[in-house]
Amino acid sequence: MPEYIRKELARGDINNNIFTHTSKPYNNSYFKGIWRRFKRRLPSVERDITLYSFRHTGAIEIYKRTGSLSKLQKAMGHSSLKVSLTYLRGLEVEDLKEEDMLMV
Secondary structure, eight states, rough: OOOHHHHHHHHHHHHTTTTTEEEEEEEEHHHHHHHHHHHHOOOOOOOOOOOHHHHHHHHHHHHHOOHHHHHHHHHOOSSSHHHHHHHTSSSTTTTOOOGGOOOO
16 A cells, blocks of 8 residues: 555544544445446446456456465455455466465
C-alpha cells in the first residue's frame, strides 16, 4: 500500500470507519449501489465485472509482483494456500497445485 494512503488511513479515531469517519459504517449495499450506477453511466464497463472482480485482479497483481504464494495468502487473509490458488486461475500457471507448495 502506498505511503500516502497509509498516512490517510492512520488518521483519526481507530474505531472510525474510513469512509464515514464515524463508528457507524455505510449500509452493506452502499458500494454495490455506487458500482451499479457507475456501470450505467459508463457502458464500456463489461456487465459481468463486479466489485469482487477487483479482489481477483489485486490478487493476481500481488502474485505477479512478488512471485510468492505465501505473501499472496497473507495479503488476502486466506486461511489456506488452496484458497489463494483459486484467485490465480486467470494466470497461465500450468499444473500448479497446493501439494506443490511448501507448507507454511
